[in-house]
Amino acid sequence: MTRSTEPVIDVTDLRKRYGRVDALAGLTMAVQPGEIFGFLGPNGAGKTTTVKLLLGLARPSGGRGTLLGEPLGDREARRRVGYLPELFRFQPWLRAREVLALHADLIGLPGADRARRFEDSLGLVGLADRAGSAVGTFSKGMQQRLGLGVALLGEPALVILDEPTSALDPIGRIDVRAILRTARERGAAIFLNSHLLSEVEQVCDRVAIVDRGRVVAEGTLAAVLGAQETRVRCEAVDPAGLASLAAFGPLRVEGRELVFVDLLEPRVPDLVAALVDLGVRIQAVVSGRESLERRFLELVGHPPPEAPT
Ligand SMILES: Nc1ncnc2c1ncn2[C@@H]1O[C@H](COP(=O)(O)OP(=O)(O)OP(=O)(O)O)[C@@H](O)[C@H]1O
Ligand SMILES: [Mg+2]
Numbered sequence: 041m042t043r044s045t046e047p048v049i050d051v052t053d054l055r056k057r058y059g060r061v062d063a064l065a066g067l068t069m070a071v072q073p074g075e076i077f078g079f080l081g082p083n084g085a086g087k088t089t090t091v092k093l094l095l096g097l098a099r100p101s102g103g104r105g106t107l108l109g110e111p112l113g114d115r116e117a118r119r120r121v122g123y124l125p126e127l128f129r130f131q132p133w134l135r136a137r138e139v140l141a142l143h144a145d146l147i148g149l150p151g152a153d154r155a156r157r158f159e160d161s162l163g164l165v166g167l168a169d170r171a172g173s174a175v176g177t178f179s180k181g182m183q184q185r186l187g188l189g190v191a192l193l194g195e196p197a198l199v200i201l202d203e204p205t206s207a208l209d210p211i212g213r214i215d216v217r218a219i220l221r222t223a224r225e226r227g228a229a230i231f232l233n234s235h236l237l238s239e240v241e242q243v244c245d246r247v248a249i250v251d252r253g254r255v256v257a258e259g260t261l262a263a264v265l266g267a268q269e270t271r272v273r274c275e276a277v278d279p280a281g282l283a284s285l286a287a288f289g290p291l292r293v294e295g296r297e298l299v300f301v302d303l304l305e306p307r308v309p310d311l312v313a314a315l316v317d318l319g320v321r322i323q324a325v326v327s328g329r330e331s332l333e334r335r336f337l338e339l340v341g342h343p344p345p346e347a348p349t
Contacts, residue, residue, distance in 0.1 A: 048229045051105030063089040065253035076230040078240030081250035087233040122191035126202035132176030147194040161189040180207040202233045251340040270300040273324040
């Protein structure tokens with residue numbers, strides 16, 4: 041697949057009004073080829089509405105945009121997009137293979153390629169041995185996997201997924217991340233709608249935060265949702281000791297914890313060794329984006345809940 045350098049999604053000031061509700065109130069964003077892009081926002085923020093406008097399933101009330109370089113709703117562009125809707129049901133009497141065949145017809149997949157593509161899609165989503173089973177016998181999670189298989193069937197240039205893991209257990213969620221990475225390696229860009237921070241955090245190259253129909257932040261996770269923190273719970277370190285730790289980057293003391301900002305993971309053992317050299321006993325070392333949820337709440341304009349008293 042030749043990869044163009046044009047954005048796969050490019051929208052400017054997109055608007056959608058339903059009666060008195062501004063579902064989209066001037067949405068602007070761009071998604072680049074080959075990236076996994078997380079579209080993150082609370083319930084009702086406008087995520088599904090955005091997807092519907094991108095695919096031409098609803099018409100914008102204002103603004104403009106392109107999908108794979110063509111105007112929104114263009115049929116040829118849509119053929120090169122894989123889509124997993126938010127709420128969907130396949131006919132329960134169809135076998136998995138028949139569901140794929142139906143969608144192969146819709147995207148005009150050549151007959152000669154079908155057997156290989158069906159096998160590949162079902163294999164990717166872990167349903168290789170269920171091609172002949174009726175959808176009605178599938179669990180909710182298996183149906184969602186099949187939906188993902190359908191979205192990947194045509195080797196699309198862009199895959200649009202609206203809450204793809206809502207029915208999946210933790211193992212299923214991990215599997216989906218692996219599937220998305222595989223699709224990216226094959227050259228697809230992925231647009232992932234989610235209200236779950238943990239979902240986009242582990243797989244997305246960039247994110248946009250949407251709230252009340254507008255993008256309120258866009259960029260890498262670190263840029264949008266705050267820095268990575270490494271917290272070391274340990275005995276108190278004297279000022280000279282603290283000064284000697286400056287080599288590990290910005291540092292603050294919070295109670296019994298030392299908090300290092302954006303410390304790269306390979307440096308953690310060196311930090312531990314330095315603390316041990318200072319004679320400091322360590323209870324725990326935890327890395328993560330502790331402030332993620334708080335930052336998200338700040339961005340979407342809802343104050344963080346009060347700590348329980
Ligand atoms: N067909 C419709 N008619 C009227 N209002 C609608 C319609 N579709 C969406 N809306 C309204 O537009 C707003 C955005 O809805 P949307 O479904 O895009 O949110 P979402 O971000 O996908 O939320 P969720 O996380 O719950 O899926 C909501 O206020 C919703 O009530
Ligand atoms: Mg939605």
